[in-house]
Amino acid sequence: MHNFEKLLFWQKSIVLAKNIYMICPEISSDEKYGLILQIKRCTISIPSNIAEGSGRNSNKEFNHFLAIALGSAFELQTQLILVKELDLLSEEKVNALLNEVSEIQRMIYSFKNNLK
Numbered sequence: 001m002h003n004f005e006k007l008l009f010w011q012k013s014i015v016l017a018k019n020i021y022m023i024c025p026e027i028s029s030d031e032k033y034g035l036i037l038q039i040k041r042c043t044i045s046i047p048s049n050i051a052e053g054s055g056r057n058s059n060k061e062f063n064h065f066l067a068i069a070l071g072s073a074f075e076l077q078t079q080l081i082l083v084k085e086l087d088l089l090s091e092e093k094v095n096a097l098l099n100e101v102s103e104i105q106r107m108i109y110s111f112k113n114n115l116k
Contacts, residue, residue: 002062004047004054009107013047013069016100020076023097027088035088039079045072046104059115066112073105 004010020043024036046069053065084094
């Protein structure tokens, strides 16, 4: 069992989730039940799956949940690219979020490879 709160990529994913929630009100309210909802869901999925997997009984199970968290991070990346392409947020703001996502992706991937 791992203490997820000590994992740097979990900590960074919590910061990312807060940043996403703070920026979502800037996106057109037309997207409230579409893109915004999906962005929030996959953002929350990242730290949630890291935490859930850390409490499992084996590294194999933890690795599975890390894979789900990683998938959610790539889903978020795609949605943020779409936000940028649709000019729903400034390129500068989206790029800052994409940099956070990319860092978390690298950290999870590296941890997964060392967990085996």
